[in-house]
Amino acid sequence: MRLGILGTLQLAGTLIFAAPVGIFGISRLLDGETLLGVGAVAIAAGMVLLPQYLTTPGDIPAKVGERVAGAVVKQPDDDED
Secondary structure, eight states, rough: OOOOOHHHHHHHHHHHHHHHHHHHHHHHHHHHHHHHHHHHHHHHHHHHHHHHHSSSSTTTTHHHHHHHHHHHHOOOOOOOO
């Protein structure tokens, strides 16, 4: 998965909030509180992974634009000289 500049900044912003939750979860796991620790780590992982794989309302115009541009502009074949 390749990220552009904006995608990288969004990921960094997400990590600012997800890292403390993950660290809290690991701390709880080490203290023996398994349910709370696993839950916190799962929430932190979800905070990072879900935006990468789910389509949000903000992504819809970009996806529509890519399809329209792909339908209008044909890619050149490598065989043609």
